[in-house]
Amino acid sequence: MRHALVLLPMLLGFAVSAHSQLRVEKRADLAQPVAFGPKQGAIVVGFRRPDTMSAGKSGAVAFARYDPAKQDLVFQPKNAKKNGDTTTYWIQTASGDRTLASDYAVMVVSEGDYILYGATPGPAKQIMNSFCLGAPSFHVAAGETVYFGDFTPYMFVKMVDGVGSAMAYSSHPDDARKSIEKQPALAGGFRPAELHNKGSYGCAGAAMTAYIVPEQGAS
16 A cells, blocks of 8 residues: 555656755656756756767766855765755766757756756766866756756767867757656746856866856846
């Protein structure tokens, strides 16, 4: 009977709000109705493969909670889970079906400010870099579905000065909006992120660099 009660909301098609998570590493299941809990919103990020060099490629992206005033990351406190902290401090998602021309991940998070931490092409699903020298930050308010942008994974492609890999940025809000159009709770608060470049924070890691994007919607 206990299992039947757990499954009942899904079987009836009720919208089920995601539990607040300190680390969000699982996409919202768009096959089921999605609803926000108190002080929750969502980040939408796309993975796009528009050409032969990116076809069949995969990648991973990470965001971290950010303090714009202090220009630094907000780290998860010790005993956060034990103390009932419902703040999201880290978001990481990998691309989905790599045979698709594009796919979109919806990550339900707590409201607040976030910054792009890193983006790495390849199937490993690990973030191998840090954009601590300058990265776009943005705000997610409660009830909002904030579209960050799309990443195109390139691995070992010929460049002017040799061979390189990259996660190229582009913005396709109409495609992102279409990906959630059957989710009223997500679609109702959809907007492109107001991106602010040059957010910096303490560097750590093997590959430390910067990532600059067009500031759509920024005032």
